[in-house]
Amino acid sequence: MKKIRAGVLGATGTVGQQLVRLLQGHPWFELTALAASGRSEGKTYAGACRWLLPSDMPRSAASLPVETCEPGLGCDVVFSGLPSDVAGPVELAFASAGYAVSSNAAAHRMAADVPLLIPEVNAGHAALVERQRRDRSWGRGCIVTNPNCSATQLALALKPLHDAFGLRRVSVTTLQALSGAGYPGVPSLESLDNVIPFIGGEEEKLESEPCKLLGELVDGTVRPAPILLSAQCHRVGVRDGHLEAISVEFCRDGVTPQEAAEALEAFRGMASMLSLPSAPERPIRVRTEQDRPQPVLDRDEGNGMTVVVGRIRPCPVLGLKFELLGHNTVRGAAGAAILNAELLVAMGYLGN
Amino acid sequence: MKKIRAGVLGATGTVGQQLVRLLQGHPWFELTALAASGRSEGKTYAGACRWLLPSDMPRSAASLPVETCEPGLGCDVVFSGLPSDVAGPVELAFASAGYAVSSNAAAHRMAADVPLLIPEVNAGHAALVERQRRDRSWGRGCIVTNPNCSATQLALALKPLHDAFGLRRVSVTTLQALSGAGYPGVPSLESLDNVIPFIGGEEEKLESEPCKLLGELVDGTVRPAPILLSAQCHRVGVRDGHLEAISVEFCRDGVTPQEAAEALEAFRGMASMLSLPSAPERPIRVRTEQDRPQPVLDRDEGNGMTVVVGRIRPCPVLGLKFELLGHNTVRGAAGAAILNAELLVAMGYLGN
């Protein structure tokens, strides 16, 4: 199979760098174009980008020119790691010019005809691409989005529980990693020996995106799942890996920790059936030690694409509680966007 | 007024050191005796104790001999910073020998005739001392206890809300400081770049102690407040200052953030009326910035005796949510024990 040409928008940012890293040696995609803000124009990627990841910048990327974020890039699919405040019109321009856009930005996530996708959770929502193309006359172009990092891992863990027992109310408190704020992000004087109990816009996303993700696609429209969510978000002094303390109330009474664990462990999702290359063997791992998951020990599970659940136990207030960890820049950002593009390929919406 | 002679049990531990520090220059108490495990016997405090606090060890304490934890110490009141597994029988021995014991340990907290005290919250429960003395024939001896550090700040914040609106259910997720684990406590390889989602025994205390604290003393018995609590506890990489993300459900509908803020700000409690020397001017401070309280900025409020509330806002699941910060080794441990002893003095249960 000839590889599909891929570009990265916002290539010099933290999500962009992860995209570049993860696209190295990808079996379906080949990185052929990089774009960033005007400041980088006329430079190679090596010259424009302050590479922040431990391994060296991939050589094939280093020599690519950094272009501006406008249609004309030599590729078929673009991965957007743009900041949300500029992503909106740029992504529309690419889609209408015939590019498939797999975006990590929030700009279009809640638009009625844009799929908000986690392949394991709601692969079927990708069919909204057809409505997009028809209604917007985009030809081969389209936009798919992945959720906010915290919402991604939450929706992954809620999906099998919702399917098995029906969710009514969910309360989540997050302890989020520093890399979620990008670079330069959080000043060290605010993170050292400290916790910041606020992340702008995060609670709103966590209280809305999972409902769309767990919703049903009926007649070209997603009916949000009727789940009441409340979120309290914190930034903690951890490099990578968001931890979430979750309590849930089920429609059904008497769901035991054992039943919940079985539902979580059994979960595979459509991504696994479709054999998407970036899909982990199992999207959820359940650990039984009393003090797991922990960011430093568990964030790289399944190459960062598996979320880890632990401490499943009764909650006196809502019914059941547990801890959840996911790698925010892999499963929650770059890896998510790539997995979504793989889904587009598998479903025939993207290809040579 | 002649000062009351005070001793410290477990004087070489982290709580013991804070007790020694806070008793320096105390207007009512004078440190006259120090006791610790057998290892320290025959040494001076300077020789026995690896002092862990920034300021120098108080000179008057440095030269005191470290004695064993047995009655015979030259003092009237003992502050117990003993580990909970040894505190039980030792504290009983001191009480029955006529000492007033103000304990930070968990051993006797939930005993029916032992007051679990926060002077601002339930000063009246101190009257259980009379029942103790009568039933156990302890003469001038007695035991009073302060709650677990996380429960202390939680009960302080819940008290005015419960009084004003009636609490039905409370969900709390903690982000607790390293000093709460004592010394050596948490290995740095477990705290650096990490969160540990488990603290042994902590959730059980948080789910029970506040009910006793907010309960009513009727005919010599505390009737626990009928509040349903759920706790999820985490250890984060912060030196001092426990942060708690709290959601509450009131008996009354429609309590607004504004109403809650007013109730919290207006709160003073009996400690303030009695002019106890360690009581802060106001036990609760409400901040209105969107990103407060933060451990590094707010833990020393009111010399560490004031808890700080912020981000009061509606909760889609339970009704109202907010953030709460308190200094765990001051308000949550050593300062709490000293404040309780001051209450005993003010109420006539301890004195020359």
Place this chain on the structure above:
Amino acid sequence: MKKIRAGVLGATGTVGQQLVRLLQGHPWFELTALAASGRSEGKTYAGACRWLLPSDMPRSAASLPVETCEPGLGCDVVFSGLPSDVAGPVELAFASAGYAVSSNAAAHRMAADVPLLIPEVNAGHAALVERQRRDRSWGRGCIVTNPNCSATQLALALKPLHDAFGLRRVSVTTLQALSGAGYPGVPSLESLDNVIPFIGGEEEKLESEPCKLLGELVDGTVRPAPILLSAQCHRVGVRDGHLEAISVEFCRDGVTPQEAAEALEAFRGMASMLSLPSAPERPIRVRTEQDRPQPVLDRDEGNGMTVVVGRIRPCPVLGLKFELLGHNTVRGAAGAAILNAELLVAMGYLGN
């Protein structure tokens, strides 16, 4: 005595905030004016400044208007916490308009007629003010500067050793705190679980400023001390407190650790003789424990104005080695500038 009116340039920055904090309740100075970049114009200090220190912003400062950094401020002395790239011309403008300028910036430190001052080390160099006023026709205006934070503590520790034994060569490796980089300063992704072995311009300052500080003022010119210095600078994950590992070679052979310790301990300097209010009782404290000084335990010694020396021992390569700690934003910045202004008062160069 009527207080001298004081202003702060760069009042919203990190050094500016420390200046505002330290001027509260100062016995000789009264804060009457605040100035910052144009962005803050027309706002009160409370409105313009994101206050980063644990205690609340002083009330008297909060309501002051923030003016622009131009002569016309209602004060007699200005403390400059300006960034070095803008400090040069601004400070000149104030001096020529008759203000005494006590600057923390690097701009004028090495100018031949500008005293680089640490009162305990070289109070006599303040006489350069007379040359300034004469040569530049500044009337009552003048500029005095304090050294770079790392150089300040180094010069303090070297002074008594140089006086007693003569220094020939000095090798210093620094482990510097995050607050030295200001705000936002070092991104947390660069400081967490990391060390950065580079601080722009720092090694050059450390290798030159101590020679001017330890030099001799002869006929209106400072002859630098002929000491060879080498510095290697690192940023470590510490909030406040620069640690320096120092090796020295003396002109005299066989200087013992004991002799060095005695010289360091006996050191008082002229600041102490003049009873300057911000001067600590002793500028240097020598500790004998095997693992001190440590930033978290020792940085607040003498209210942050005393530097702490430890681990004095033979060095197989240069002769003697030891560890040195100082509070970089107090002794190394704001406190230093205030102490210098106090010296100007004591020497009659500033006053009502």
Place this chain on the structure above:
Amino acid sequence: MKKIRAGVLGATGTVGQQLVRLLQGHPWFELTALAASGRSEGKTYAGACRWLLPSDMPRSAASLPVETCEPGLGCDVVFSGLPSDVAGPVELAFASAGYAVSSNAAAHRMAADVPLLIPEVNAGHAALVERQRRDRSWGRGCIVTNPNCSATQLALALKPLHDAFGLRRVSVTTLQALSGAGYPGVPSLESLDNVIPFIGGEEEKLESEPCKLLGELVDGTVRPAPILLSAQCHRVGVRDGHLEAISVEFCRDGVTPQEAAEALEAFRGMASMLSLPSAPERPIRVRTEQDRPQPVLDRDEGNGMTVVVGRIRPCPVLGLKFELLGHNTVRGAAGAAILNAELLVAMGYLGN
């Protein structure tokens, strides 16, 4: 080739765990035996060991029984991750029973007939094994040791410089990672927001071991290199990766940074010639950015077996200075011991 059976002494400790991890899938060795202190006896490795590494415990190791540290283990070579205070007699017992012992412990490092080995630096010293076997009548048994972690990376960087220009004096200041202290190791209250300027016994090792490593083997005796070393050691809040700030004085005048860089970059050593499986392609990498090496970015270079040099520049005091980083638990401990055993195989001292 049939694999050589390998055992690990001290298998439940931090070095032991790294040994178990690195032996997984090793091309020459097969892990067949695990031993630890009596506490673990009768348990499987999974039952006895609190696994501290991010990836799961290797399955083949998990089910092995943990035996006592006495000869009788079913293997031909033992890797010793024992604490130095117990390693001495245990390692002797194994060697005299015919086992090849590759030890990370300090006990025998400086013994005259025990090679202290870094294959790239002094592979020839392995010939001391013949003297050992002859003088001690050990048959096929022998002991080889790898140096202290800080000394290993230092000797690696000094070797090509010493060969090319001759070293006279070396001054090194270390910033060492927490993992070097093992588990539980440094309490988090001592590492958070802090630096500890002392590591017991470390400076002595750093000032002596490199001389043996760079020495010459003449007539069965190692003549230490006549280099004067001085070390100042610090523990910093970094998980893995020791950073060293180094100044060197050469016998030859005028060695330029460029010449030094070329010597370092060209260095390969005998390990590379022998194609030892754990030897990195190049043992030293020279970086030219102004702020490298950094622990978080560079510690995994060459799978943790390559040390990284940066900031090579003139030193006003000794001549030349630079920064050096190495992975302390891989290149400095477990990986070093395995590489040494590979050398024994390549030189015919160990095999089936």
